[in-house]
Amino acid sequence: MTDASTWVSRDVSRISMSAIKEMAMRSAKVPGAASLTWGLPSFRTPEHIRQAVVLALEDDPEIGKYALPDGLPELRQIIARQHVAETGITVDPDRNVVVTAGNMEGLNALFHVLIDPGDEIIVTDPGFASHFQQIRLCGGEPVFWKLDEARGWRLDVDALPGLISERTKGIVLVTPSNPTGKIFTEAELRRVGEIARARNLLVLLDDPYSHFVYENREAYFNLASVPELREHVAYLFTFSKTYAMSGWRLGYMIIPDALKREVLKVHDATMICAPRISQVAGLAALTEEPVHLSRFEDILAERRELICRRLDRVGHVFEYVKPEGAYYVFPRVVAEHDDSFAFAIRLLEQARVTVTPGSAFGPSGEHHVRLAYCVAEETIETAFDRIEDYFGRA
Numbered sequence: 001m002t003d004a005s006t007w008v009s010r011d012v013s014r015i016s017m018s019a020i021k022e023m024a025m026r027s028a029k030v031p032g033a034a035s036l037t038w039g040l041p042s043f044r045t046p047e048h049i050r051q052a053v054v055l056a057l058e059d060d061p062e063i064g065k066y067a068l069p070d071g072l073p074e075l076r077q078i079i080a081r082q083h084v085a086e087t088g089i090t091v092d093p094d095r096n097v098v099v100t101a102g103n104m105e106g107l108n109a110l111f112h113v114l115i116d117p118g119d120e121i122i123v124t125d126p127g128f129a130s131h132f133q134q135i136r137l138c139g140g141e142p143v144f145w146k147l148d149e150a151r152g153w154r155l156d157v158d159a160l161p162g163l164i165s166e167r168t169k170g171i172v173l174v175t176p177s178n179p180t181g182k183i184f185t186e187a188e189l190r191r192v193g194e195i196a197r198a199r200n201l202l203v204l205l206d207d208p209y210s211h212f213v214y215e216n217r218e219a220y221f222n223l224a225s226v227p228e229l230r231e232h233v234a235y236l237f238t239f240s241k242t243y244a245m246s247g248w249r250l251g252y253m254i255i256p257d258a259l260k261r262e263v264l265k266v267h268d269a270t271m272i273c274a275p276r277i278s279q280v281a282g283l284a285a286l287t288e289e290p291v292h293l294s295r296f297e298d299i300l301a302e303r304r305e306l307i308c309r310r311l312d313r314v315g316h317v318f319e320y321v322k323p324e325g326a327y328y329v330f331p332r333v334v335a336e337h338d339d340s341f342a343f344a345i346r347l348l349e350q351a352r353v354t355v356t357p358g359s360a361f362g363p364s365g366e367h368h369v370r371l372a373y374c375v376a377e378e379t380i381e382t383a384f385d386r387i388e389d390y391f392g393r394a
């Protein structure tokens with residue numbers, strides 16, 4: 001008889017399936033469940049991007065072929081121009097830009113470059129669950145840097161030096177944060193950058209959400225815009241959310257010259273290149289004015305107000321901090337429960353509402369749940385009607 005478990009490596013055995021996808025799969029088996037689990041916006045890829053792809057399929061004889069490993073030259077050029085426009089930092093399309101199959105693939109390549117078994121990467125707690133899994137898959141250890149919940153999930157920069165060891169290679173940051181929606185301040189981020197530079201660490205800025213900051217645009221700061229940090233920052237942008245292109249699998253990274261060849265070794269060995277057709281879509285996305293963006297942001301802003309209004313009515317179930325950006329809220333569960341996973345399963349099975357258990361986002365996430373409000377308003381309304389029916393009104 002075959003015992004498949006003997007085939008499975010230690011690194012794979014010790015990680016678990018992302019709780020987000022786990023809940024999405026369980027939810028799919030519950031007819032009519034109102035799902036707030038997956039951060040998958042309800043928007044369609046904008047028309048002009050789809051049209052550019054239709055044209056390329058008709059007219060471009062190369063469209064079905066591999067691209068160069070680091071991406072189409074014209075796309076890398078426009079990315080470099082975009083980066084200067086957004087950060088003021090000049091980068092070279094050949095030396096600093098790699099087009100990826102999304103930020104997950106980009107981060108995976110970077111973690112492979114950085115991590116020897118036992119090396120450490122500092123991640124915020126709570127933070128994005130998949131980062132922890134990727135680090136472990138490379139034989140590394142995520143080191144949890146507790147966010148300050150009492151002060152609205154701020155960075156606790158004073159605690160950072162105490163987490164750095166001989167084995168530390170990098171620090172991962174997401175702002176606005178997934179799962180808390182917190183925008184980290186410029187002052188905090190600059191201090192993190194200074195510590196990273198002094199200790200020769202790489203800061204990995206994973207950026208899916210910087211275009212969703214609502215009334216807090218002034219509060220958003222991109223650490224990749226600090227000239228002194230250019231050798232210590234890897235900036236990763238994904239088209240998934242800003243351009244509603246999650247299924248196209250496209251992103252890019254801006255990295256120090258010295259890392260590009262190393263990253264390409266991993267990228268080539270896993271992907272060869274980002275799908276060419278998606279690169280054509282990306283080219284259209286960056287060439288045209290992103291007129292869809294204010295509409296996306298306005299709709300998400302309304303959904304944020306809606307979910308906060310509904311959360312205000314169930315203070316006996318959830319206590320929350322209003323999110324500043326992205327499209328998640330991360331309330332503490334104050335209703336009676338054992339742990340966040342059991343709570344999420346109970347909510348799904350007994351109330352037909354799907355949420356993501358907070359424990360997936362790190363130790364500090366226990367007794368919280370993540371609610372994604374990028375879904376249609378009626379899904380949010382249905383979910384909260386059911387929560388009110390199940391727990392009773394306050």
Ligand SMILES: Cc1ncc(COP(=O)(O)O)c(C=O)c1O
Nearest residue numbers: 039102103104128174178238240
């Ligand atoms: C913090 C964070 N990083 C990365 C991703 C995935 O990005 P991509 O689709 O570019 O792989 C997500 C998606 O939810 C995310 O929230």
